[in-house]
Amino acid sequence: MPLLVKICGLSTRETLDVALEGGADMVGFVFFPPSPRHISLETARELGSRAKGRAVKVALTVDADDATLENIVETLRPDILQLHGKETTARLRDIKAKFGLPLMKALPVETAADLASLPGYAGVADRILFDARAPKDATRPGGLGAPFDWHVLENLDLALPYMVSGGLNADNVAEAVRVTRAGGVDVSSGVEGTPGVKDPELIRAFIRAARATQPSSPLPVHGERSPAQRAGG
Numbered sequence: 001m002p003l004l005v006k007i008c009g010l011s012t013r014e015t016l017d018v019a020l021e022g023g024a025d026m027v028g029f030v031f032f033p034p035s036p037r038h039i040s041l042e043t044a045r046e047l048g049s050r051a052k053g054r055a056v057k058v059a060l061t062v063d064a065d066d067a068t069l070e071n072i073v074e075t076l077r078p079d080i081l082q083l084h085g086k087e088t089t090a091r092l093r094d095i096k097a098k099f100g101l102p103l104m105k106a107l108p109v110e111t112a113a114d115l116a117s118l119p120g121y122a123g124v125a126d127r128i129l130f131d132a133r134a135p136k137d138a139t140r141p142g143g144l145g146a147p148f149d150w151h152v153l154e155n156l157d158l159a160l161p162y163m164v165s166g167g168l169n170a171d172n173v174a175e176a177v178r179v180t181r182a183g184g185v186d187v188s189s190g191v192e193g194t195p196g197v198k199d200p201e202l203i204r205a206f207i208r209a210a211r212a213t214q215p216s217s218p219l220p221v222h223g224e225r226s227p228a229q230r231a232g233g
């Protein structure tokens with residue numbers, strides 16, 4: 001399976017286009033007012049229609065209530081909801097029943113003990129995102145540019161698709177994928193110059209580095225067209 005690459009915290013047309021043109025599989029939009037990446041519903045409507053059909057649109061929320069989720073679903077029209085707070089398994093069931101969208105539950109990781117809640121969430125979420133546990137005094141539960149010890153996931157045996165995040169960048173993404181065997185990677189701070197301000201070059205470099213972790217297409221035998229040539233018609 002090809003590695004899924006998610007660029008999160010996009011808030012402008014220009015950087016969204018860079019992520020889409022660079023080949024991001026998923027683009028994430030943050031709806032959490034304390035975050036420097038928080039976007040308004042008006043921006044969500046514009047960016048959502050721009051990304052439609054070009055990448056999976058992910059709405060990131062933190063313990064959002066139904067009314068907030070309703071507004072986000074109505075304006076962004078996300079393909080998946082990323083729940084990055086302390087949402088319980090019961091709340092996940094409730095959100096699923098109300099909104100009928102796939103759910104990606106973010107789980108904070110610091111030590112192996114943090115995986116205790118995994119079986120419960122794996123029973124209801126469609127995908128798990130393992131993210132670095134934020135310090136107690138942090139103003140947000142993610143998007144802090146800090147990695148966790150990827151070896152915690154080394155022997156993970158999870159049937160559900162999972163991604164990793166937390167302090168990823170173009171220099172360490174290959175090692176994160178090697179250690180965790182994750183099917184996807186998610187980045188925000190690592191493609192920014194300053195918090196909340198995406199850097200086009202860093203976005204491109206991250207996507208390239210993530211793609212380079214994949215075995216390259218086999219060389220065509222004489223007279224045969226390569227997969228890339230076939231995809232291009």
Ligand SMILES: O=C(O)c1ccccc1N[C@@H]1O[C@H](COP(=O)(O)O)[C@@H](O)[C@H]1O
Pocket residue numbers: 008009028030032035036037060062084129131140141142143144145146165166167168186187188189190
């Ligand atoms: O990006 C944010 O501001 C944010 C706010 C609240 C919850 C999660 C947030 N971001 C997510 O955190 C991880 C790791 O990000 P980083 O690469 O370490 O900056 C990622 O999933 C972001 O989507």
